[in-house]
Amino acid sequence: MTAVPARAGWRFRQPSVIPGFGLTLGLSLAYLTLIILIPLSGLAWRSASLGWPQFWTLVTDSRTVNALKISFGTALAAAAVNVVFGTVVAWVLVRYRFPGRRVVDAMVDLPFALPTAVAGIALTTLYAPNGWIGALVGPLGIKVAYTPLGIVVALVFIGLPFVVRTVQPVMEEIDREVEEAAATLGASRFQTITRVLFPGLAPAIVTGFALAFARGVGEYGSVIFIAGNLPNISEIAPLLIIIRLEEYNYPAATAIAAVMLIISFAMLLVINMLQSWSRKRYG
Amino acid sequence: MQVRVANVRKEFDTFPALHDVSLEVRSGELIALLGPSGSGKTTLLRLIAGLEQPTTGRIFFGEEDASAKSIRERNVGFVFQHYALFRHMTVADNIGFGLKVRPAQTRPASAEIRKRATDLLDLVQLSGLEKRYPAQLSGGQRQRVALARALAIEPKVLLLDEPFGALDAQVRRDLRRWLREIHEATGHTTVFVTHDQEEALELADRVVVMSQGRIEQVGTADEVYDTPNSPFVYGFIGDSSSLPVRVEDDQVWLGERPIGLSAPGLPSGPGTLFFRPHDIELLDGCSGCLAGTVAASRRVAGTRRVELEIGGQRERVEIELPVDHPAAQKSRVAFRPRKWKVFPQSAIQGK
Numbered sequence: 001m002t003a004v005p006a007r008a009g010w011r012f013r014q015p016s017v018i019p020g021f022g023l024t025l026g027l028s029l030a031y032l033t034l035i036i037l038i039p040l041s042g043l044a045w046r047s048a049s050l051g052w053p054q055f056w057t058l059v060t061d062s063r064t065v066n067a068l069k070i071s072f073g074t075a076l077a078a079a080a081v082n083v084v085f086g087t088v089v090a091w092v093l094v095r096y097r098f099p100g101r102r103v104v105d106a107m108v109d110l111p112f113a114l115p116t117a118v119a120g121i122a123l124t125t126l127y128a129p130n131g132w133i134g135a136l137v138g139p140l141g142i143k144v145a146y147t148p149l150g151i152v153v154a155l156v157f158i159g160l161p162f163v164v165r166t167v168q169p170v171m172e173e174i175d176r177e178v179e180e181a182a183a184t185l186g187a188s189r190f191q192t193i194t195r196v197l198f199p200g201l202a203p204a205i206v207t208g209f210a211l212a213f214a215r216g217v218g219e220y221g222s223v224i225f226i227a228g229n230l231p232n233i234s235e236i237a238p239l240l241i242i243i244r245l246e247e248y249n250y251p252a253a254t255a256i257a258a259v260m261l262i263i264s265f266a267m268l269l270v271i272n273m274l275q276s277w278s279r280k281r282y283g
Numbered sequence: 284m285q286v287r288v289a290n291v292r293k294e295f296d297t298f299p300a301l302h303d304v305s306l307e308v309r310s311g312e313l314i315a316l317l318g319p320s321g322s323g324k325t326t327l328l329r330l331i332a333g334l335e336q337p338t339t340g341r342i343f344f345g346e347e348d349a350s351a352k353s354i355r356e357r358n359v360g361f362v363f364q365h366y367a368l369f370r371h372m373t374v375a376d377n378i379g380f381g382l383k384v385r386p387a388q389t390r391p392a393s394a395e396i397r398k399r400a401t402d403l404l405d406l407v408q409l410s411g412l413e414k415r416y417p418a419q420l421s422g423g424q425r426q427r428v429a430l431a432r433a434l435a436i437e438p439k440v441l442l443l444d445e446p447f448g449a450l451d452a453q454v455r456r457d458l459r460r461w462l463r464e465i466h467e468a469t470g471h472t473t474v475f476v477t478h479d480q481e482e483a484l485e486l487a488d489r490v491v492v493m494s495q496g497r498i499e500q501v502g503t504a505d506e507v508y509d510t511p512n513s514p515f516v517y518g519f520i521g522d523s524s525s526l527p528v529r530v531e532d533d534q535v536w537l538g539e540r541p542i543g544l545s546a547p548g549l550p551s552g553p554g555t556l557f558f559r560p561h562d563i564e565l566l567d568g569c570s571g572c573l574a575g576t577v578a579a580s581r582r583v584a585g586t587r588r589v590e591l592e593i594g595g596q597r598e599r600v601e602i603e604l605p606v607d608h609p610a611a612q613k614s615r616v617a618f619r620p621r622k623w624k625v626f627p628q629s630a631i632q633g634k
Contacts, residue, residue, distance in 0.1 A: 177367035180334055183354045184361040185381035185436055199371040
C-alpha cells in the first residue's frame with residue numbers, strides 16, 4: 001500500500017473534475033484586491049502618515065469621540081431592536097399562511113430597494129414635531145426627530161431586512177419533528193421555543209445582528225435628514241468625515257475613517273468568531 | 284400499559300387516511316404496523332402519540348381515555364425516523380431533556396438527571412459519549428440516543444416511526460436485534476411502524492398489516508405468513524404467485540381444465556389462486572396440474588427462480604427450484620402448489 005499520510009496545515013484544494021480553479025481563484029483575488037484591499041490599505045497608509053501624536057489628538061477630539069459614540073451606539077441599539085422584531089417577522093412569514101403573506105414578504109425588502117434619502121425624508125416628515133407620529137408622541141415628552149432616537153428609528157428601518165432575510169431561511173429548515181419530539185418529551189410550547197428552537201436559530205440571529213449593525217454604522221443618507229446633525233448630540237461619524245472633507249481637513253477625515261474601520265473590523269471579527277464557534281459545536 | 288384504538292377515523296382535509304380502525308395492543312407487547320407507503324400506518328402511530336387528533340373515535344391507555352389528553356400529558360416515548368435530536372445539546376442533555384422540562388415539583392435533581400442519562404447510555408451501549416454533539420455521531424448512534432431520550436421519561440408506551448428507515452442494511456440488522464433485547468429488558472409496550480416486512484416479522488410479537496387506511500390482518504409472524512386472510516396480505520407478505528382461476532364443482536379450474544386442487548366449500552365463480560413460489564411439488568406427467576413453458580430463469584442466491592407461461596392467456600407465474608434441479612433446463616415444467624388459497628373475485632373487488 002502506498003498510503004500517503006494527510007499533511008497537516010494549509011493545502012491547496014485538490015483539483016477536481018471541474019476545471020478553472022486557477023483562473024477563478026486568480027480572478028477572485030484580483031477583484032477583491034482592486035475593490036476592497038487597495039482602498040482600505042490606502043486609508044491605512046494615509047492615516048499612518050499622520051504620525052501617532054497627531055492621529056491621537058485628532059481622534060480624541062471631543063466632537064469626534066461623540067460622533068463615534070453616536071454612530072456605534074445607535075447602530076447597536078437599532079440592531080438590537082431589529083433582532084427582536086426581525087425574528088418575529090421571520091417567524092410569522094415562515095410559520096403561518098395568511099392572505100397577503102407574499103405582500104408582507106415583499107414589503108420586508110423595501111428598505112433594501114428604497115433610496116436611503118427618500119427613506120430619510122419620509123421618516124423625518126413623519127417624526128418631525130409637526131408630523132403624524134411626531135405630533136402624537138410630542139405631548140408625551142418624546143422627541144424623535146433631531147435626536148439620537150431619530151437616528152435609531154432610521155437605522156431600524158434600514159436594518160430590518162438584514163435580520164429577516166438571514167433568519168428566515170434557517171427557520172424554514174427547522175425540522176417539524178424536532179418540535180414534536182420536544183412535545184412528546186413533555187416540553188411546553190414556551191420551553192420548546194426557548195430551549196429548542198431559539199438556540200438553533202442563534203447563529204443566524206447573530207449573523208443578522210452583525211449585518212444590521214454593520215449597515216447601521218455605515219448608513220448616511222437616511223440618517224442625516226432625521227438626525228438634525230447637532231454636533232455632540234446627533235451628529236454621526238460619517239457626516240463628520242464629510243464635514244472635515246469640506247473643510248479641506250483631510251487628516252482629520254482620514255483619522256475618523258481609520259478609527260471607524262478598526263472598530264467595525266474588531267466587531268465583525270468577534271461576531272465571526274462567535275459564529276464559527278457555534279458552527280463547530282452544533283454542526 | 285394496554286393501548287386500545289377504538290373505531291378511529293382520520294381525515295386530512297377531506298382525504299380519509301384511516302377508515303374506522305380498531306386495534307388492541309397488549310401490555311408489554313412489541314407490535315409492528317406494516318404496510319406500503321400511504322397505508323396509514325404512520326398516521327395511526329401519530330394518533331396514538333397524540334401528534335394528530337382523530338376525526339372520530341377514541342384511544343385508550345389502559346382504562347383511561349387518552350384522546351382527551353394533550354400530547355404532553357400522554358407520556359409517550361416517540362422515536363422519529365430522522366432522529367429529531369436537538370443539535371445544540373450534548374448527548375447527555377438530549378437524554379435528560381424530558382426530565383429537565385418537568386415542573387419543579389416533579390423534576391429530579393440535576394445530579395439524578397445526569398445519572399439517569401449515563402445509565403440509559405449504558406443501556407443503549409453508548410457509554411462515554413455523554414459530551415458529544417449529535418453531529419459527531421453516526422446514524423445508528425443517533426437513533427440509539429433518540430431511543431434513550433424517549434426512554435428517559437419512563438413512557439407508558441414506546442412508539443417508533445420507521446426507526447431504522449434511514450440506516451443502511453447492516454446497521455439495521457444489528458439494531459433490530461438490539462431493539463428486541465432492549466424491549467425484553469425494559470418491557471415497555473412498544474408499537475413500531477415499518478414498511479420492511481422482514482423487520483416486522485422478525486422483531487414483532489404481532490404484526491398489523493395495513494393497506495389503504497384499513498387494517499387487513501393482525502397476527503403473529505406465522506399467522507400472517509401461513510394463513511393470510513386477504514389477497515393483499517398474501518401478495519404483500521413474502522413472495523407469492525397468483526393466477527386467475529375459476530371454482531366449479533369444488534374444483535379449481537384454469538381455463539377448461541381442472542388443475543388438481545380441490546376446493547370444498549368455496550363458492551363457484553371466478554377467483555384468484557395464490558401460492559408461494561417455493562412451496563410447490565414438481566410433477567412428471569400432467570393430468571390435473573399446472574404446466575407451462577419456461578419463459579425466463581434467474582439465479583437468486585440459493586435458488587433458481589423460473590418464470591412460466593401458463594394456459595391460453597399465457598399468464599406468467601414464478602416458481603422457485605433448487606439450483607441444481609434438472610427441471611430448470613427443460614422447456615416445459617409441470618407442478619402443483621402444496622399450499623395455496625383461492626380468493627373469490629368478490630373478495631378482491633370488495634377491497
